[in-house]
């Protein structure tokens with residue numbers, strides 16, 4: 404089963420919920436700016452799924468997907484882009500480039516999700532990225548990021564999720580408490596006991612909310628908002644709801660969206 408599996412397909416099924424992300428982006432932009440966003444750039448786009456879904460949501464919607472890995476862009480072209488209708492395809496552009504240097508027309512929203520920007524481990528590198536996005540946004544544009552934290556984020560651990568036909572494992576394999584550097588893997592396991600180990604690997608720095616906000620402001624963003632995942636008050640289970648707050652309880656693991664206004 405592992406030999407027949409497609410790691411990008413499994414990734415999309417287990418890690419990414421483009422519809423949920425886009426609902427959040429659209430609603431939050433509208434709350435802040437009083438209108439709907441139309442142009443979107445997906446940074447670290449991988450299979451470019453979110454950029455493709457964006458063009459399906461509205462005839463006016465336009466998107467750019469940026470990734471520097473030709474292999475993943477090719478996969479996205481075959482499996483996401485080609486499935487769009489011709490008129491939708493005209494409104495999405497897949498670009499092979501580094502997010503630090505790519506040039507795109509000004510956009511309403513830029514998305515860097517699934518913690519991809521944590522690849523930048525030096526302060527000056529992350530600030531350079533935020534500056535580049537600041538320049539790429541329209542005057543009332545907003546950058547959307549996500550982040551996670553909590554005591555569990557500061558240790559090695561393996562999180563398992565049983566999904567239809569396979570199990571997804573998030574393996575926080577190494578964590579350096581001094582530098583906050585971490586090495587993470589995604590593995591997949593199948594019912595016939597076959598495995599796809601290290602299907603994806605990441606070398607990240609665990610950035611804190613305060614550090615991210617400082618750098619966003621230094622890069623020129625005028626306001627930074629945090630939307631933190633809510634927990635059920637009785638069961639303490641994480642809910643699919645996010646509320647704007649800075650007053651976060653010390654749950655073992657929490658995730659948040661960050662909206663940075665130009």
Ligand SMILES: C[S@@+](CC[C@H](N)C(=O)[O-])C[C@H]1O[C@@H](n2cnc3c(N)ncnc32)[C@H](O)[C@@H]1O
Pocket residue numbers: 418419446447448449450469470471472475500501502503516517519522
């Ligand atoms: C974790 S995946 C993100 C996939 C998808 N956007 C998501 O939200 O699940 C990270 C992607 O970032 C790309 N990437 C990493 N550094 C990059 C850079 N400097 N410029 C462009 N793409 C980059 C990698 O090639 C990889 O496809």
